[in-house]
Amino acid sequence: MTTVQLFITCLIDSFYPQTGEAVVSILRRISLDVDFPRAQTCCGQPLFNAGLRAEARPVAEHTIRVFEKTSGDIVIPSGSCAHMIKHGYPELFRDDPLWLTRAQRMASRVYEFTEYLVDKLGVTDLGAHWEGKITYHPSCHTLRGMNIDRQPRALLAHVQGAQLVELPHAEECCGFGGIFSVEHPELSAEWLKRKITNLEATDSPTLVVTEAGCLLHIAGGLHRQRKKQRVVHIAEILANQEGRDR
């Protein structure tokens, strides 16, 4: 059986372990072995994006070392972390040929979760079931950074019972942006407000994302505003099967 390496990302690890479990159950359902290299921590994106490259480097090096000890495809349930490894690492190590080669070797094994299912495995119907309206927020790094959009949409289109409605101005950023949401709270708040208004316009109780960063941010905003809508990572929708409680 094929074995895939799971890079779960620091946010899912620390805040949303159930999302990680959903990812594992889906991968197993399609007959894959899932390996979780225990020494993994964080890809270094928050540091790199902030401009702290000297601080990002050891974290990135650590990640490369951990996954160099493994073989096979690396699956990441986050567009922005996959983007960091595929596009951020080559930038971070651009003046260091030795590390650049190692980074590129790792990058060539990396797939965002929905990209892996649809493009690499050719799977779109996972037998998932979800009752009611859902709407999809394409995260910036998934949509524009990784050019991944039809993959999650194809997967969601095959979810039994779910009615996928279009989110107005879906392509707009939710205002997370890592340290940006703390450094520029006023700007972040404006975009978040707009995202929530657009979500309300869909009348959908569930917003689906591919990115734990957006989840943390939008869910936090919804809770502050005492709204009832839920933000759910796509893996949790896809892992849900008929007859099972969610």
Next chain:
Amino acid sequence: MNSNRFRQRIRQSLANEILQIALDANAERRLKGRAAAFASLPDWRERRHQAHILRADVIEHLEDYLQQFISNAQRNGIVVHRASDANEAIEIILEITKSTTQNSQSGESTARKILIAKSKSMVSEEINLNHALERENFRVVETDLGEYIVQLRRERPAHIITPAVHLRRQEVGQLFHEKLGVPYTEDIAELTQIARRILREIFLSADVGISGVNFGIAETGGICIVTNEGNGRMVTTLPPLHIALMGMERLVRNFEDLAILLSLLPRSATGQKLTVYTQIIHKPLPHQQRHLVLLDNGRTRLRNSPLKESLYCIRCGACLNACPVFREIGGHAYNSVYPGPIGSVISAGLFGSEFVPLAQASSLCGACKEACPVEIDLPKLLTRVRAGQSPLPNRQSSKTGLSRFSVFFLRTYSRFARSPRLFALSQTFAWLITRLLSPRSEWIRLPAFTGWGYSKDFPRFAGKTFRARFHQRGGGRGERGELREGGELRKRRELEERGELGEGEVSQPFRDKEKREQFIEELAKLNGHVIRTRANELTDKVIEFLRSRGINRIHLEPNVLNESLLQKAGITFSREAEAALRVGVTKALCGLADTGSVLEADGEGNKLHASLLPEIHIVILHTSDILPSLLDALPRTLGTKSAVFITGPSRTSDIEMSLTIGVHGPGELYVFLVDD
């Protein structure tokens, strides 16, 4: 500007309701306009990529292309100057202006101030030229409607394409009432007419015209300037002295490159297929001096830095319109001549490290990169500025432009994240802390000063992390699974591929009839009119038109109409511009089918004036002279001193993005299309 001052300006912008309404309207209309314009360019992705490559080549070999450009321009009779910084550029411009105007004004009274008419130039903003000219007691008048408005308000432009984007019509009405002494009106067409009337006097009496430059063409030594209102044509045609200001990086190699960039620039900037007046200037006009000032002012420094790619920019403003930050705060909050994503990259390199914090005001959402017509990787460049890779020495305590608290937090995080043991320990610690802070709820309400707490709640850390759960359940052996083939998806993808192939098919060679129909259709979209005629009926049809409008004197290019027929019909004509003339009649060098444009150039009977100064411009165009597109026509500009592709009547959207026809150039354009 440190990060606190910047945050203050952000808060001011957010609290300004008028600004918010204006910026939302700008973003929505510009994004829609751009999307619609690109729909007519099916191969735009390839073009964009090509544009990136050709800009990269120019910047890579910049000095070689500059030498080629300069020697060709000088051979054409343009006087070229190079300025290493703002002060040098200002000295050169003052020197040219003083020596030229002293000679021509020696007989006149010295009491009159030297009058300078300016069309839009961001480089002139960059070197703060108006201030320097006014200090020398020159009178400087901005003639682009938006620039004129911000000059009257003594402000800087709020956008590189739409300078008055931050204002609504009521404010413009009030401003005109106060500064120009006209009755208050908030009718945009009326406001535009007021500006036309006042600025017309300026154009006709100006001693000097100053303009920017969109592109220099290395292979021919020509310069390309695009404007919609016609002011660019005025200042480069009417005053006896024209000074063009150009950033030294704004070069293209040849007409092929120019055609690609001109297919992208207007679409990206204003949602047009081609700007109304696309000028290709190669030589000075008779009795005119033409100077060109090439400005470095930090560009060489940028070129030798990791921010080199930012020099590919063609200043279309698309990244500003796409940027969610610009949409909230507008141009003034950046406190730099160049706002928005591109401004946040180049300001620190051109003007100093105090602009580094601008680069932190981005979620790196990538909307700017997606909008860029030359594919500049703006998010990557923003992270380079944050990483202290701007070329100017750093005078700030925080090189990243972040607050001290954020830096401390991230540094601590970095220590933990490079060790799995410490990382797991910190997760447990974080869970404990958040649990203590919020024992009953899954959520913590953080105070506003933390940044996060300003608009959202924070979740508790998970008691049992994913890593703990995964290993507790023991490894990752899969159960018997069912792998479903994505057959349908594959089929769909195949269809998509086939569909794309269909789109990319090479179209059949244009026949005259098709070109004619396309030309008529495109011009109609732009509020231009086509009147079809046979060659032997042309003059009669023009007479018929003139009678219907009650016109009996026109500005006429020689050898275009049957002049004895005109005289018999009681219509007189002039070869000179006269203020009272409402109609100018010229013959076009050629037409462009895909944009509905006509090519005009200098020639006998002051024909350049005839196509510019009157309210109505009548163009005679032969069907056989309609060419498929811009690239086919560009070589025809080579024999001319100053040529212009005219695409519809003069227009502006400078007040509230509202389209207004008829600014400085003719408000009506009639093409008499002669079937051969």
